[in-house]
Amino acid sequence: MKPTTHPDGHREQLTPLSGFPMLWRKVLSLVYPYHCIICQTALPLSYPHPVCFSCEEEVIFLTRETICEICGRPLASGLCNECKQRKNSFDLLRSAAIYEGKWRDIIHHYKYHGKFYLSAFLSQKLFQVYIKERLLQESDFIIPVPEHFLDRIKRGYHQTYLLAKHLGRKTGKSVITAFLRKPKRIPSQTGLPARQRKSNVRGAYRVKPDKKLKGSKVLLVDDVFTTGATINECAKQLKKNGAVKVYVLTLARGE
Numbered sequence: 464m465k466p467t468t469h470p471d472g473h474r475e476q477l478t479p480l481s482g483f484p485m486l487w488r489k490v491l492s493l494v495y496p497y498h499c500i501i502c503q504t505a506l507p508l509s510y511p512h513p514v515c516f517s518c519e520e521e522v523i524f525l526t527r528e529t530i531c532e533i534c535g536r537p538l539a540s541g542l543c544n545e546c547k548q549r550k551n552s553f554d555l556l557r558s559a560a561i562y563e564g565k566w567r568d569i570i571h572h573y574k575y576h577g578k579f580y581l582s583a584f585l586s587q588k589l590f591q592v593y594i595k596e597r598l599l600q601e602s603d604f605i606i607p608v609p610e611h612f613l614d615r616i617k618r619g620y621h622q623t624y625l626l627a628k629h630l631g632r633k634t635g636k637s638v639i640t641a642f643l644r645k646p647k648r649i650p651s652q653t654g655l656p657a658r659q660r661k662s663n664v665r666g667a668y669r670v671k672p673d674k675k676l677k678g679s680k681v682l683l684v685d686d687v688f689t690t691g692a693t694i695n696e697c698a699k700q701l702k703k704n705g706a707v708k709v710y711v712l713t714l715a716r717g718e
């Protein structure tokens with residue numbers, strides 16, 4: 464299998480073995496058999512994805528027709544109550560799929576089990592959402608939701624930056640990490656009530672003022688949208704510093 468080549472000539476690594484010539488892959492597969500990361504089914508060396516077809520088929524990707532027009536929450540039509548009350552600081556949020564089942568498992572492998580190479584596969588799903596949303600395409604640049612440097616060291620890579628980097632290559636937009644920082648380390652938000660999450664993130668994100676931000680339309684990239692505490696805090700800070708629109712793209716969202 465040849466690595467996927469994009470129109471801009473960029474080659475990306477979709478599987479751990481993609482970067483090796485076929486002969487090497489054959490040798491490596493003897494000691495490192497190539498399996499679907501979810502169900503462990505053996506995959507042919509030429510298989511282009513790290514997830515087998517049947518696992519991927521179980522993921523229900525969200526479509527425009529079945530979501531809130533602003534926040535992307537599954538909904539028959541129109542706006543959800545939260546968006547009607549204008550509770551969010553962002554202008555549009557889209558997620559590839561609901562955070563459940565196989566999709567949740569894949570994201571767990573990416574975030575918590577060191578499988579950084581999944582970023583190429585996952586960013587393809589972000590790109591598929593991007594090409595369907597005019598507003599996302601109008602953004603001036605991409606900003607990954609930052610993490611504290613100690614968390615980055617612990618994980619060994621910055622998961623939202625890798626997603627943003629691949630998306631930047633596919634869309635031709637620059638990825639800027641200098642504007643938004645996370646100087647405050649906060650405890651894991653998993654399982655905490657919305658109010659607690661909101662107070663935890665207060666002051667955790669800082670924007671470095673820059674003239675490029677003035678009047679800009681930002682595309683924020685994150686992995687999972689749950690209560691929205693992080694995204695709303697980032698959007699608020701970016702707008703305080705001159706951004707006029709903040710659009711958001713995430714791999715997954717809660718119900």
Ligand SMILES: [Zn+2]
Nearest residue numbers: 499502515518
């Ligand atoms: Zn599978």
Ligand SMILES: [Zn+2]
Nearest residue numbers: 531534543546
């Ligand atoms: Zn909504």
